[in-house]
Amino acid sequence: MYNRSFLDNRLDKIYNKVKAGMRLDLNDGLILYESHDLSGIGRIADFARRRRHGDNAFFVYNQHINYTNLCINGCKFCAYSRDEKTGGAFTLNIDDVNLKILERIDEPVRELHIVGGLNPALPFDYYIDLIKSIKELRPDAAIKAFTAVEIDFISKIAGLSLDETLAKLINAGLSMMPGGGAEVMSSRVREKLFPKKISAQRWLEVMTAAHKAGITSNATMLYGHIETTEERVNHLILLRELQDQTGGFSAFIPLAFHPQNTQLSHLHNTTACDDLKNIAAARLMLDNFDHIKAYWIMIGEKLAQVALSFGADDLDGTIIEEKITHMAGATSAKGMSREEMERIIIAAGFTPVERDSFYNPVTKANANQ
């Protein structure tokens, strides 16, 4: 008879732990990455995913705004940033941003995802005004803005503490923070690829402060460059430990490195196995995170659909005009309609749930408001 034991018998122990609600350790995480029993890994992750979400698969109707690409960090994996020497730098003024919001004001956008580079020319008031003016135009949408890296930078520009900076931004309308800038929390990788960026410890401090200030955030990991498997698992464990303390993380988003047009262009793109293992390992290691996203912009629509069976419960957003990953050679579409999002979810055997930023379902009655 058809035998449902694992091809890789190391997965038996992991499955038993997951079923019993026991926490996975570093060694379990390493096995999840190293095993070639992809469907076995998927089966365990799918079990954990369905225990939390049944067959619901979430997405949000959102809009991205990148307010500047000028950045003093010069991370080697980035194809998006420019500095004054290289040329091609831009910064949107508040009117430009308003125009972008107004261009789509008739669409039912529920979340604005706002990130940019570290531009020393921008005063603290710029960030406050940015949020205030968007909030005025889009009072019902959630403003998810500024990675921990930007928040740290903004607080320095403002000459304020993290808590004070966050309080002022929240007061202006900030309701959530994206999870970018975590990269891989390893000092070895940081030294080599992004030495000017804040340390892992500081990234975690910013997130702690944000959660204490009452807003939620996402978390990410950029994989597929020079990091080791152990560094990936340790990254997940660091996130899990902070989540134990604050409970403020909403979703984890594994980010597939895209080498084209970066200083690491000699590296390969990630494979489907890499992408799905990162999603499954995240689902299983991050037992205290509600949501694991398959970010279709990075892994493509086709694989993101399959990722719903490998632990992911969220396809992120409809997104129009994605820039950062496409500068690094992404071949996915730049936007996806609500209908297309629902079609791929249903075709994968799941139930589409349009959500707001806080995972409240958008009911049919108010879907187009």
Add this chain to the structure above:
Amino acid sequence: MQMNLDSRIDPETALDLLNNTPLLTLAEMADRKRRKIHQDNLVTFVIDRNINYTNICVSGCLFCAFYRPENHKEAYILSKAELKQKIEETLKLGGTQILLQGGMHPGLELDFYLDLLRYIKNNFPIHIHGFSPPEIYYIAKKSSLSITDTLKKMIEAGLDSIPGGGAEILVDKIRKKISPGKCTADQWIDVMRAAHKVSLKTTATMMFGHIEKKKDIIRHLIRIRNLQDETGGFTAFIPWTFQPDNTAVKVRTATSAEYLKVLAVSRLFLDNIPNIQASWVTQGDKIAQLALFFGANDLGSTMIEENVVAAAGIKFRLPKEEMIRLIKNAGFKAAQRDCFYNIIKLLTV
């Protein structure tokens, strides 16, 4: 889902698998079936090139973005000089075969094809995998010869094997709508039967994701399995999804989950066909790699040149080195094969 993977699956069960079985369960079942048939942990591919000797075709299939009418400014027939250059390039890249296909050209007689085959065979040490059943059926009819006699002449001129194209969905109700000018399902099967009887090996394909229903997919699989029981002449089965851009069929491309399910059910149902190919040309490198866990044991060809799917808006490239990397990254060993699935050599990057 409890299922005996050693016994034959009936059509109702296959339809139920396609409709009601979760993606990963299907993957596990197909993967086990594949590992029973192929215990060497190998993933194979061939180095070849698609050569489309003409794009002139009277078939007028609604799903095709490649063909042109005879008087169209983009209509062409390849010259021998072009053919020579393409084959030399293929050999230089380690290629062992060419996939020689064209259209149903109203002006070309059997002699043209025989001359083409002889020219290639006399000048180059290369396997000719050529002419899908609709072309052979059309050539035979134009020449007032039986299919068997046509095939015998082609074999004598140098034809080595036949690709399984033009099968689309082997259900006439569907064919009448999307490819009314092409041979019927019975005629497609007849050509393959005749080919197998004169010892030509062939592949079989299925193009889905247009107007067919799930049960039509199963009907297609039944016809392939039945003929294989009779002749044993199919080396591989290659399902792929219709690409709607630039064609007259207005549907959305089948999703990757649908592709992978059909692939898995094909592996499970076609218990008498040794090899199942992943279609990286229509699915891209990521889903092609994933297909190796859904029953596929072969990545087809490096396809130094591909024109037909590219005309419908899809252009993926997958060089040999990248193919090897994907195979190893998935935990398999990579091997270059010939058209008969003999291993030529194991490959490392």
